[in-house]
Amino acid sequence: KAGVTQTPRYLIKTRGQQVTLSCSPISGHRSVSWYQQTPGQGLQFLFEYFSETQRNKGNFPGRFSGRQFSNSRSEMNVSTLELGDSALYLCASSPDRADYGYTFGSGTRLTVV
């Protein structure tokens, strides 16, 4: 069974640019969550999508957006990149059962220069 696939693994962008990250969940998983991880800040929740609808949203500015497609694949977009957006972006998928089973991808390491 394939795991959660995030692409690309590494990305270098310039301030002011925009970026799109992709996440393919485990087959059958309908929930996809996005997290930002920076040193000292732990896992900061960005948003969660379930059946193409945003179900939960964290406290990030509107520059951070996402969407989910009918096949449950999800994309995350960051516009007008800032240096502080440099982080590891993690995606997690879940079958949305009460006993959980969040499976994380390996992440996309974004560096903004």
Place this chain on the structure above:
Amino acid sequence: DQQVKQNSPSLSVQEGRISILNCDYTNSMFDYFLWYKKYPAEGPTFLISISSIKDKNEDGRFTVFLNKSAKHLSLHIVPSQPGDSAVYFCGFSLAGNNRKLIWGLGTSLAVNP
């Protein structure tokens, strides 16, 4: 409003001894509690979980304890092994259909040979 506190950013333990990682929380509506382990350059992986109706759950060398009256969650690793060296995150789930996981900041465990 910090609902979850993982107060020890780092912990160093000798191989073969017990590692104890702790999280405190304030929200009594949490109904499911999880521990994840994260190695560098990888996504977090699920370790062990416990529901609010239990106070202990064991899986091999890993035991999770939940003290609801004290709003305290802990993870015991016995005996600790060098391969356990990683960052450990506690995750807390809010009851209800609009599930959301709230994470601690992580504790970096170093198990010394």
